[in-house]
Amino acid sequence: MSIIIWTIQLALVPAVSPLCIGVVRKIKARFQNRVGAGIFQPYRDLWKLFHKDEVISEDASWIFKCAPYLIFSTTVIIGASIPLFTTIFSINVLGDLLVVIYLIALGTFFLALAGMDVGSAFGGFGSSREMTVAALTEGGLMFSILVPAFSAHSTNLFAISGAVASFSFFAFAPMILALAAFIIAMLAETGRFPFDNPATHLELTMIHEAMVLEYSGKRLALIEWAAANKFFIFLALGANLFFPWGMSSSERLGDVPLALILFFAKILAFSVFVAVLESTIVKFRFFRLPDLLFTSFILSIIAMSLTI
Amino acid sequence: MFNTLISSNIFFLSLLLWIAGAVGALVLSKNDRLANWWGNSFAILGSCVGLLFSLSVLIIGSTFSFNIDSTLPLLSLSFSVDKLSAFFIFLISLIALLASIYALGYVKHYYKKYNIGALGFFYNIFLAGMVMVVSAHNALFFLIVWEIMSLASYFLVIYENKEKENVQAGSLYFIMTHVGTAFITLAFLLLYRSTGSLDFGVIKETIGNSSPLIADTVFILALIGFGTKAGIIPFHIWLPNAHPAAPSHVSALMSGVMIKTGIYMFIRMFMDMLPDAPLWWGVVILILGAISSLFGVLYALTEHDIKRLLAYHSIENIGIILLGLGSSLVFWSLDMKPLAVLSLVAALFHTLNHAIFKALLFLGAGSVISQTHTRNMEEYGGLIKYMPQTALFFLAGSMAISALPPLNGFFSEWMTFQSLFSGIMASNVPVRWVFILAAGSLAFTGGLAAMCFVKAFGVTFLARPRSENVRHARESGFALRVGMAVLAALTLVIGFTAGSITNAVSGVVSDLSAFNSSEPAFFSTIQTVGMRNGFASISMPLILASLIVTMALTFFAVYLVSRNRKTKIGRTWDCGTTLGPRMEITATGFSNSIVTIFRGALKPTKQTSIEYRDEDMRYFQKSSTVELGIQDIYNRYFYQPVHMLTIKASEYMKRIQSGNINMYVLYILAILIALLFASGM
Numbered sequence A: 001m002s003i004i005i006w007t008i009q010l011a012l013v014p015a016v017s018p019l020c021i022g023v024v025r026k027i028k029a030r031f032q033n034r035v036g037a038g039i040f041q042p043y044r045d046l047w048k049l050f051h052k053d054e055v056i057s058e059d060a061s062w063i064f065k066c067a068p069y070l071i072f073s074t075t076v077i078i079g080a081s082i083p084l085f086t087t088i089f090s091i092n093v094l095g096d097l098l099v100v101i102y103l104i105a106l107g108t109f110f111l112a113l114a115g116m117d118v119g120s121a122f123g124g125f126g127s128s129r130e131m132t133v134a135a136l137t138e139g140g141l142m143f144s145i146l147v148p149a150f151s152a153h154s155t156n157l158f159a160i161s162g163a164v165a166s167f168s169f170f171a172f173a174p175m176i177l178a179l180a181a182f183i184i185a186m187l188a189e190t191g192r193f194p195f196d197n198p199a200t201h202l203e204l205t206m207i208h209e210a211m212v213l214e215y216s217g218k219r220l221a222l223i224e225w226a227a228a229n230k231f232f233i234f235l236a237l238g239a240n241l242f243f244p245w246g247m248s249s250s251e252r253l254g255d256v257p258l259a260l261i262l263f264f265a266k267i268l269a270f271s272v273f274v275a276v277l278e279s280t281i282v283k284f285r286f287f288r289l290p291d292l293l294f295t296s297f298i299l300s301i302i303a304m305s306l307t308i
Numbered sequence B: 001m002f003n004t005l006i007s008s009n010i011f012f013l014s015l016l017l018w019i020a021g022a023v024g025a026l027v028l029s030k031n032d033r034l035a036n037w038w039g040n041s042f043a044i045l046g047s048c049v050g051l052l053f054s055l056s057v058l059i060i061g062s063t064f065s066f067n068i069d070s071t072l073p074l075l076s077l078s079f080s081v082d083k084l085s086a087f088f089i090f091l092i093s094l095i096a097l098l099a100s101i102y103a104l105g106y107v108k109h110y111y112k113k114y115n116i117g118a119l120g121f122f123y124n125i126f127l128a129g130m131v132m133v134v135s136a137h138n139a140l141f142f143l144i145v146w147e148i149m150s151l152a153s154y155f156l157v158i159y160e161n162k163e164k165e166n167v168q169a170g171s172l173y174f175i176m177t178h179v180g181t182a183f184i185t186l187a188f189l190l191l192y193r194s195t196g197s198l199d200f201g202v203i204k205e206t207i208g209n210s211s212p213l214i215a216d217t218v219f220i221l222a223l224i225g226f227g228t229k230a231g232i233i234p235f236h237i238w239l240p241n242a243h244p245a246a247p248s249h250v251s252a253l254m255s256g257v258m259i260k261t262g263i264y265m266f267i268r269m270f271m272d273m274l275p276d277a278p279l280w281w282g283v284v285i286l287i288l289g290a291i292s293s294l295f296g297v298l299y300a301l302t303e304h305d306i307k308r309l310l311a312y313h314s315i316e317n318i319g320i321i322l323l324g325l326g327s328s329l330v331f332w333s334l335d336m337k338p339l340a341v342l343s344l345v346a347a348l349f350h351t352l353n354h355a356i357f358k359a360l361l362f363l364g365a366g367s368v369i370s371q372t373h374t375r376n377m378e379e380y381g382g383l384i385k386y387m388p389q390t391a392l393f394f395l396a397g398s399m400a401i402s403a404l405p406p407l408n409g410f411f412s413e414w415m416t417f418q419s420l421f422s423g424i425m426a427s428n429v430p431v432r433w434v435f436i437l438a439a440g441s442l443a444f445t446g447g448l449a450a451m452c453f454v455k456a457f458g459v460t461f462l463a464r465p466r467s468e469n470v471r472h473a474r475e476s477g478f479a480l481r482v483g484m485a486v487l488a489a490l491t492l493v494i495g496f497t498a499g500s501i502t503n504a505v506s507g508v509v510s511d512l513s514a515f516n517s518s519e520p521a522f523f524s525t526i527q528t529v530g531m532r533n534g535f536a537s538i539s540m541p542l543i544l545a546s547l548i549v550t551m552a553l554t555f556f557a558v559y560l561v562s563r564n565r566k567t568k569i570g571r572t573w574d575c576g577t578t579l580g581p582r583m584e585i586t587a588t589g590f591s592n593s594i595v596t597i598f599r600g601a602l603k604p605t606k607q608t609s610i611e612y613r614d615e616d617m618r619y620f621q622k623s624s625t626v627e628l629g630i631q632d633i634y635n636r637y638f639y640q641p642v643h644m645l646t647i648k649a650s651e652y653m654k655r656i657q658s659g660n661i662n663m664y665v666l667y668i669l670a671i672l673i674a675l676l677f678a679s680g681m
Helices: A002-031 A041-050 A062-080 A097-117 A121-152 A157-164 A169-189 A217-242 A255-280 A286-307 B002-027 B032-060 B083-110 B116-133 B139-157 B164-195 B200-209 B212-230 B239-245 B248-258 B260-273 B279-302 B306-333 B337-372 B388-401 B408-426 B431-461 B478-496 B498-511 B540-561 B587-597 B633-654 B661-680
Strands: A054-057 B064-069 B076-081 B522-524 B529-531 B567-570 B604-612 B621-630
Touching: A002 A041, A002 A062, A002 A217, A002 A255, A041 A217, A054 A062, A054 A217, A062 A097, A062 A217, A062 B540, A097 A121, A097 A157, A097 A217, A097 B408, A097 B431, A121 A157, A121 A169, A121 A217, A121 A286, A121 B408, A121 B431, A121 B587, A157 A217, A169 A217, A169 A286, A217 A255, A217 B540, A286 B431, A286 B587, B002 B032, B002 B064, B002 B076, B002 B116, B032 B083, B032 B116, B032 B498, B076 B083, B076 B139, B083 B116, B083 B248, B083 B260, B083 B337, B083 B478, B083 B498, B116 B139, B116 B248, B116 B260, B139 B164, B139 B200, B139 B248, B164 B200, B164 B212, B164 B239, B200 B260, B212 B260, B212 B279, B239 B248, B239 B306, B248 B260, B248 B306, B248 B337, B260 B306, B260 B337, B279 B306, B279 B431, B279 B587, B306 B337, B306 B408, B306 B431, B337 B388, B337 B408, B337 B478, B337 B498, B388 B408, B388 B431, B388 B478, B408 B431, B408 B478, B408 B498, B408 B529, B431 B587, B478 B498, B478 B540, B498 B522, B498 B529, B498 B540
Parallel strands: A054 B567
Antiparallel strands: B064 B076, B522 B529, B604 B621
């Protein structure tokens, strides 16, 4: 039975992440009084990109060519090793908090290198900005998840989910602070407002899009898919570390559909939240971003001092 | 007994080989080729023997001590090798072996320019000096070999003496290292006063009877003295100048292992010789570690001299090692031995890892410099196409130092994090806050280090060449590549065999008398390392395997889907202008945003000077230059005032220097009488 659960766990993130992006785009379009593309449009985009010819810069080295595969692989591995709809994989040693954070860093590292590899003015600046934001996010991200981790006495993400679900009401006060810190870090890591605008190719504002400007065809598809995976991963972490109710904790197959439905409901709620946030606030100036990131770090430290 | 005899003989054999290499190189210095081969071959032989010896001690446990009393009082040639010493001898021999192989090829570009024999001489003496430092067992003997190591490295720093700045860097190093030695000497004198012996073993047994004040004073003196060698902030100012000045294989040794002799003596003195440490020792070391790691990486980000950048990263990594060491001392004083073992294992593991990847990075930088003849990163670019193998090795080093899985740097940083997390959970306010801030600084350090190495690797190896120098670059020679390849392979191998190596390192720690009865707070098998209380666990082989498998599957699947698609080679999008090297991002530009964000701490300076065609009518510029830099706050607020004070004091002292010989005789007489009175009372 657990083989089926394993398969779902492995394939869920890459399978559903484009849909999640589609939903966010649809909501944003409605906010802008547009009809917007269907929520399955990201799948069609991927399919189209995989079947297109590719142009690669003559300056590109093997780093540029291999990076998409590596970046996509890290998101798939992380997707398989975080709690999604079940907490039964707490023996999964890849689910360690630090492993997940540093695997994300591995992907970011190669994405930034790929951005510099083609030697265009955009790519280099995108890499510089991306690494600046990523370096300053790491503290807030790690510490916001450490808050529930210390309460749960484990840094294994499955174990944290399991423990948080049984918290008393009063233990939740610091969790709200930690959640705020986590959301700031999440928006920074996934390149969303107010950090980055995922919908624009305007030179002055872009971070993530600037790095991937030279990609096309199958490699662009992989990069886009990986970005969708990363977004989904952060939504899942937010949903399952801070609102872990309704996850199945047994290997019985009968629990799975209900757990999946609840999981999708939580993801949908988070997607709506992100879409509303993106539609109602503006992008910050780049040098205002560190204030926000340090706020995230300080918030999690306050939360931590309240929990232990 | 038999084992002991053999291993002590092997130990002296390695020293003998190095000395033979030193003397032989000097004798053969007429012939560059021969001197190079002689000096480095004996260095290689000596290192191999040293490796064999240290492994025999680590595996069989054949520790030994050896003592010859000399005719001088207090001085005895006394060696004692326990597992801790053997661990450091292993490090020194390993890095020395690969650096010497590298040097066989690297030294060639000094032929006819500099004296190769002298290089071989000081290089071998330096190696022998380091090994004797970590095995000396008598304070006076220790000071002598410490001085041999320092002087040999000083001469290696000023080896390229045709460049004036190298000589200046050497002088700074000379002064700082002797200031450090002065503090060390004071520490040993104080120990002698309270124990009546200079033998480390006797000091250890009798120091417990003296007052805690003595131990505290010795702690502070040793912290400053050995901290100067280790390069912890604020005693680091010699390091970013001296390490770049030396030949690259020597930089690798200085950065990779010489500064670790400071760490070795920290462990030897604070955890072995001195009595139980009070809490504040560990707290002080934790704070120093946090400051060194965070500021080390921030200063590294501002650099565009590739070797200075790497030198600042040594300060950062020493900081990370101190985080482990400091938490170990804290746990020890709180009587939590299992956690103390964990932290010390983390510190030693990071010492091993840093030695490997830092040596690798310095060797990589050396090959780049030997081809491009500049240390300025702004003149590199696109080297991955000219030196593909060097690029690959440098990438491995960059990933390892940025603590990215699956390489070795990640694992020791993970362990350091675990000891800090345990500290947060196990200790009380206010020590908990120190741990929280230490963990926070480590988290930021990790991110900033990754950023710094995206810059270092990206600007050096990626995109298009930024200067003509690059276009003449060729892949470096065979000997150079062998040295780097082995180190690069080690970053990966140590990564996935982390479990077994943790076991070996914890064997070293439990050999220390303070820890020999305590069960560590972690378990380690070949597959998994984790905390016994179930707080965290990690499997390095699994990370590697899953990365390989997923990448292979992705590659295969993408190939299946889009195998009929063509790939065209085109030009990078150029916005309609000509693509030039000036369109690429520079090293300075890359880190400019982070420098701006941390301007409060880094104090960046910007000087614009514009020359006009017509001074009265300032419309048309002839030329304009912008100079960006950062103020060295330590220089400005600490070293400059001290310097001014010394000069001022000297001015006053000058007044009694009349130059009249009768006057000086009078001084001597006055002092003599005063001394007689003083001793009479």
